Amino acid sequence: MFAVYAARIDRDQPLTGLELGERPAPEARPGWSTVTVKAASLNHHDLWSLRGVGLAEDKLPMILGCDAAGVDEDGNEVVLHSVIGQTGHGVGPKEPRSILTERYQGTFAEQVAVPTWNILPKPKELSFEEAACLPTAWLTAYRMLFTNAGVRPGDSVLVQGAGGGVATAAIVLGKAAGLRVFATSRDEAKRKRAVELGAVEAVESGARLPQRVDAVIETVGAATWSHSVKSLKPGGTLVISGATSGDRPSHAELTRIFFLELKVVGSTMGTKDELEDLLAFCAATGVRPVIDEVLPMDRAREGFERLASGEQFGKLVLTNS
Numbered sequence: 001m002f003a004v005y006a007a008r009i010d011r012d013q014p015l016t017g018l019e020l021g022e023r024p025a026p027e028a029r030p031g032w033s034t035v036t037v038k039a040a041s042l043n044h045h046d047l048w049s050l051r052g053v054g055l056a057e058d059k060l061p062m063i064l065g066c067d068a069a070g071v072d073e074d075g076n077e078v079v080l081h082s083v084i085g086q087t088g089h090g091v092g093p094k095e096p097r098s099i100l101t102e103r104y105q106g107t108f109a110e111q112v113a114v115p116t117w118n119i120l121p122k123p124k125e126l127s128f129e130e131a132a133c134l135p136t137a138w139l140t141a142y143r144m145l146f147t148n149a150g151v152r153p154g155d156s157v158l159v160q161g162a163g164g165g166v167a168t169a170a171i172v173l174g175k176a177a178g179l180r181v182f183a184t185s186r187d188e189a190k191r192k193r194a195v196e197l198g199a200v201e202a203v204e205s206g207a208r209l210p211q212r213v214d215a216v217i218e219t220v221g222a223a224t225w226s227h228s229v230k231s232l233k234p235g236g237t238l239v240i241s242g243a244t245s246g247d248r249p250s251h252a253e254l255t256r257i258f259f260l261e262l263k264v265v266g267s268t269m270g271t272k273d274e275l276e277d278l279l280a281f282c283a284a285t286g287v288r289p290v291i292d293e294v295l296p297m298d299r300a301r302e303g304f305e306r307l308a309s310g311e312q313f314g315k316l317v318l319t320n321s
Contacts, residue, residue: 001025003109004300004318005063006050014050015304023063026105026113031090033073033116035080038128039294040068040107042307042316043136043165044244045099054102065107065318066100069122069131077122079131079279080107080114081272090115099136099269108300110320120276123283133289133315134278136269137165141173141217142278143270144239149215153178156213158231160184161220162194162202163313166241168290170217171197176287182209184224193313197290215239225249229256237263290314296321 001023008017026034046064049055055062066082082100085091100106100114122131144166145151151174159170162183174181175198183194183202191202201210206227214236216228221243228238230253257264270278282288292312295303296319303316 001110002297003063004065004297005061005108006055007061009050009052009055009057009060011051014047015301015308017050018301018304019061020298020300023061023109026111029113031115032113033119034111034113035068035070035072035078035119036111037068037107037109037320038070039132039317039319040065041132041136042303042318043067044242044307045101045136047304047308049101054099059103062101063105063109064101065109067132067135068107068112069128072119077124077128078119079122079275080112080135081118081120081275082135083269084115084118087117089117108297108318118272120272120279123279125283126279126288129291129294129317129319130289131279132317133165133291134282135275137315138169138173138289139270139275139278140241140267141166141169143274144217144241144267145170145173145177145179147270147274148239148265148267149217149237151179151215154180155215156180156182156211158182158184158209158213158216158228159199160205160216160218160224160228162199163187163190163310164219164244165315166219167217168197168314171199172287172290174198176285182213184227190313212236220245222246222249226251226253229253229262232260232262234260235262237265239265239267241267292316294319
């Protein structure tokens with residue numbers, strides 16, 4: 001079957017290890033199901049995999065892709081939860097949790113195999129392309145906001161780095177939940193889009209906000225860390241799920257963190273139950289993922305190049321015809 005896969009690891013030039021071509025189709029195994037992929041979305045996790053983060057050399061070649069929506073063996077339209085081994089379903093009882101493509105072949109292919117437990121019904125209100133955007137970036141944003149930040153309608157939130165998948169999701173979900181959302185971006189066009197999506201104001205990265213906020217959604221890392229900490233109200237919460245600009249900020253702001261009793265919470269992906277809630281939320285409210293571009297699977301390299309450049313606003317989606 002045709003697939004998009006990591007053939008080599010290159011930490012400095014990750015796209016040199018990206019290959020498109022034929023790979024073996026999934027084999028049947030107890031407790032697992034094969035899904036015919038209709039749409040799959042790109043994540044920074046795919047770029048990190050090509051750099052060897054979370055993907056060992058002995059696992060190569062590895063079909064990339066965490067997210068997918070498609071059709072199961074019984075003809076049902078489904079969405080995949082991409083955290084494998086969370087409850088032991090389909091894997092050994094002592095196997096640690098992993099994200100699809102760290103141990104098992106991913107979704108950038110005609111078919112993918114996952115534990116049957118990881119399959120959820122796709123709401124009829126969502127297209128395959130929309131549903132494929134939810135299991136990683138949108139689920140991450142959902143958990144960051146409503147589980148780990150614990151914000152409520154009327155609270156204020158800062159979303160760093162408007163344009164990325166998680167950040168865009170946080171703006172849209174925050175607006176729909178009645179939050180007062182602020183956003184940052186170095187790019188004027190992205191700041192304008194953030195306001196169009198529901199942010200009350202979008203400012204340049206590092207600029208002072210009109211007010212301090214109850215929570216910060218942080219995925220950028222070192223470049224915005226100090227600003228994130230300084231933007232919080234006393235007792236506020238900084239939730240971090242990524243560090244695309246690096247994980248070693250020059251100013252950790254430890255004094256401010258302990259003096260103002262700030263909370264720093266790490267967040268990774270989300271649970272199957274949270275994904276089910278997110279799917280229901282989108283179906284009931286009309287909230288839809290922001291899609292930057294949809295490309296056929298054989299043009300995946302263009303999508304990876306766009307993701308690596310940081311030019312996209314929202315999700316990049318690959319489809320099988």
